Amino acid sequence: MDLLIVGSGFFGLTIAERAAAAxxxxxxxxxxxxxxxxxxxEDEPETGIEVHRYGAHLFHTSNATVWEYVNRFxxxxxxxxxxxxxxxxxxxxxxxxxxxxxxxxQAAHSPxxxxxxxxxxxxxxxxxxxxxLEEKGIALIGRPLYEAFIRDYTAKQWQTDPKDLPAEVIxxxxxxxxxxxxxxxxxxxxxxxxxxxxxLERMADHPNIDVRLSTDFFDESQPFNKQATVGQLPIVYTxxxxxxxxxxxxxxxxxxxxxxEEVVPVGDYQGTSVMNYxxxxxxxxxxxxxxxFHPERADxxxxxxxxxMREFSRFATREDEPYYPVNTPQDRTGLLAYRELAKGExxxxxxxxxxxxxxxxxxMAIGSxxxxxxxxxx
Ligand code: FAD
Ligand code: UDP
Numbered sequence: 001m002d003l004l005i006v007g008s009g010f011f012g013l014t015i016a017e018r019a020a021a022a023x024x025x026x027x028x029x030x031x032x033x034x035x036x037x038x039x040x041x042e043d044e045p046e047t048g049i050e051v052h053r054y055g056a057h058l059f060h061t062s063n064a065t066v067w068e069y070v071n072r073f074x075x076x077x078x079x080x081x082x083x084x085x086x087x088x089x090x091x092x093x094x095x096x097x098x099x100x101x102x103x104x105x106q107a108a109h110s111p112x113x114x115x116x117x118x119x120x121x122x123x124x125x126x127x128x129x130x131x132x133l134e135e136k137g138i139a140l141i142g143r144p145l146y147e148a149f150i151r152d153y154t155a156k157q158w159q160t161d162p163k164d165l166p167a168e169v170i171x172x173x174x175x176x177x178x179x180x181x182x183x184x185x186x187x188x189x190x191x192x193x194x195x196x197x198x199x200l201e202r203m204a205d206h207p208n209i210d211v212r213l214s215t216d217f218f219d220e221s222q223p224f225n226k227q228a229t230v231g232q233l234p235i236v237y238t239x240x241x242x243x244x245x246x247x248x249x250x251x252x253x254x255x256x257x258x259x260x261e262e263v264v265p266v267g268d269y270q271g272t273s274v275m276n277y278x279x280x281x282x283x284x285x286x287x288x289x290x291x292x293f294h295p296e297r298a299d300x301x302x303x304x305x306x307x308x309m310r311e312f313s314r315f316a317t318r319e320d321e322p323y324y325p326v327n328t329p330q331d332r333t334g335l336l337a338y339r340e341l342a343k344g345e346x347x348x349x350x351x352x353x354x355x356x357x358x359x360x361x362x363x364m365a366i367g368s369x370x371x372x373x374x375x376x377x378x
Pocket of ligand 1: 006010014030031032036037038054055056057058059060081091095130205215216217218238239240257351353354360361363366
């Protein structure tokens, strides 16, 4: 074995695939019973509808290198992601666009009129100097739209006062003064034609790659554990960085999600793939309906049943799956301390979402693994 990879998510599999293609022998371990990390999906048994086990995953990128790379393993459908939100029992289009603004104010404003209105309603705050999520939200869309669509949704998702959240959290969400309601701005977008798991398995399908599932790096009863391997061969570690160092610098905080899945006896539950719930009185943040991610499979999917998943958000404990880094000032201090420790860990390369304590979209995880391979490992 030339390389041990801890974690079979997109980061670990990209390194494994590159190393195997270069003639190296690689072992990939994962503590879960399946490959693929959070992008893993499987068919719901009663309906055959593909369900993304760890929350809906939409692939999008503007990085030509990543796009060329991923297309070696899967073709993509022409799915374009669109999201709607329910506020006080009325459905509005997201991200906030001219359609949302005009429906909210029961108006027919032109782009220039809507911009002037928002500027007037943003009042005291400026996008450039906004100090936290609340100020940034108000600066971007004005107080009434902020209070309707952002404030309570964000409070549900983060259980943190928006005044204490970094402004960057909503920078991902565009505001548009036209009727374009594509959720993502990227050049390429789509879903893997035969599902995420087929894509992930193809990346690992090489005689030089040995995948061991249900194998925890910290379990000393299995041969590929930390004690036995560090210092013996190069390791790419994509698990949580604080866990690697036994939490000596404290725990980094994460949000986790709880999913409530239901097979509903109707052909179409909500008419779209994702419906957000903006208000505080609905306990979940959004409802996914998986059949709508693959309209091209309409003839394969049942017409009298559908799979929905309600998504609830809360702080993670050590036992929960870590999903989104919270990134409080204390977390950032802790992360710097862990980065220093990581530098001293000979032959161990920390990567991926958990290993770097960073929110990474799939294309970012793949892109950063390709860079790690060519700059440090190759
Ligand atoms: P992961 O996929 O988390 O893989 C890490 C692996 O390491 C896991 O399989 C874990 O079991 C394993 N591991 C951890 N500790 C150990 C240990 N001790 N021993 C052995 N194995 C271990 N990205 C998008 O581009 N579009 C989306 O729409 C999107 N939606 C998302 C929705 C949610 C709810 C979440 C959480 C993420 C979403 N992402 C999305 C991000 C996407 O999941 C990540 O980019 C991707 O998972 C990153 O891959 P990774 O390999 O870094 O981490
Ligand atoms: N957001 C919101 N209302 C919405 C959708 C998003 O307030 O209807 C805010 C919220 O703070 C969220 C952020 O925008 O955390 C980013 O949204 P995105 O949909 O990218 O979140 P993700 O899918 O990554 O959870």
